[in-house]
Amino acid sequence: MTAHTAKPIIGLIGTGVMGKSMAGHLIHAGYEVHVYTRTKAKAQELLEKGANWQDTPGALAQKCQVIMTMVGFPSDVEDIYFGHNGILALAEPGSFLIDLTTSSPSLAKRIYEEALTRQLFSLDAPVSGGDIGAREARLSIMVGGDRDVFEQMLPIFQKIGTNIVHQGEAGAGQHTKMCNQIAIASNMMGVVEALVYAKKAGLNPTTVLQSIETGAAGSWSLSNLGPRMIADNFAPGFYVKHFIKDMKIALQSAEDMKVELPGLTLAKSLYEQLAAMGEEESGTQALYKLINK
Template sequence: MTTKAQWTTIGFIGTGVMGKSMASHLQRAGYSLHVYSRTRSKAEELIENGAVWHDAPGTLAEACDAVITMVGYPQDVEEIYLGADGLVNRAQPGSFLIDMTTSSPALARRIAEAAAARGLHALDAPVSGGDVGAREARLSIMVGGELEAFEAALPLLQKLGTNIVHQGDAGAGQYTKMCNQIAIASNMIGVCEALVYAEQAGLDPSTVLKSIESGAAGSWSLSNLAPRIIGGNFAPGFYVKHFIKDMRIALDSAREMQLELPGLALAYSLYERLAAMGEADSGTQALYKVIAAQRQ
């Protein structure tokens, strides 16, 4: 098992809204950083600060002790890890592969099995906290995989988050993230409906927020996203299109468990409507536009 002292060269794949901040924390912590992203321009600041660019995931994997991925969709994860030129085939034995994308629990288990067959250590470690948590290294990280691998990777993960919990075997991190997304989905409906209700009643939403965010209605979304809604800021801390992907994964896995989730199904339908309005690249707080559009 690789020890903390041997963690020197880290690969990071996916330098988008959250990934760029996460990679920069590792760079500032003194690790030698190697990066790959489908759009090189998103990694330019990291490269200017000394990161080594790779044109493909495979060459990056060959050069690193550990590789972290933070990409968009399960199909991206599958290609990057299990493709012919993917991480599992190209990483050096003993290396760590840590997928922080919100992805499929079943895919996480497949990756872990393929990695173990090649002497690699795979962890599924999705995160919660959005762009703010990534920027401030305060992410909540939920991890699935072998306990020994988790303990070895913990010093690295501590550079990215503050609430880091080993949830169980491979796939457990992704199942836990689905629980997180299920809770957020219905909560976002409540946040948006509360603001629209306040406006319709002739109240000042900002003043209302002062009263309700610290009480029983309090939530991360209410404290962090409601002010953005009030300010007309619908820029993505987390994309609508990615949240729709997450809810689809949760609904699919719930069906596999013969479980009905009516609140999640409603949220999914509303976000699908939002995407149809041209808001797929907006932040999840743009759900307000769907709720507000129903005012008489």
């Protein structure tokens, strides 16, 4: 395995809220970028910036040396990698596969093992930072896989993120992302309850935020999503439906390890109530709507 001397051709599958910004940064950095997404219209802005369209994930895989995926659910990941005419079947030997989706640690290991049998190099590299982090190229990237492969891909990661950590073997990136989501889940309940309490107490939630966000209560969610809650802005930086998916993966992994996570269990039940209210496509800050009844 040798490092590419010229810039590798990069393919990105999935140009949603986060994928679109990532692809834009890579184009801006001078990479040749190919894209595929289920709805071509969602890629139009990138095509105008110079991205190349491919009609299927397999066609993209055949054209690119680095294939990045940023899709919705583990079932989507499995289909794109293992499906008929999927990435694993059609990628050229020596290609690098990077799954940025928050997905199952066990699936990440399966992709890694199958990739090795085909002379492909796989990393699981879920990200955190939401739409803001993606837009500003300040994502936190948690990477599982072989260290030498991680180091070869580091220049690409540095175009989309700032906090890039190799966490260990295949699946370690996904396990780390589960830790991230577990911490966010209980924190989000606290942020929502604090702002609802402030409102019911007749306080100005914005000035309350000024006092509490720089002290021991401070958190990313409080500073970035608190103002959106106060403004009744529930547009998605990260979808409720995807957060529920992540919580299910974390609870399943925890069950496999015989770990109880009561805070996460409660958060999941609240978010499922929120989804039942028709808020699946809203941002995670929409939990405010459920508590502020």
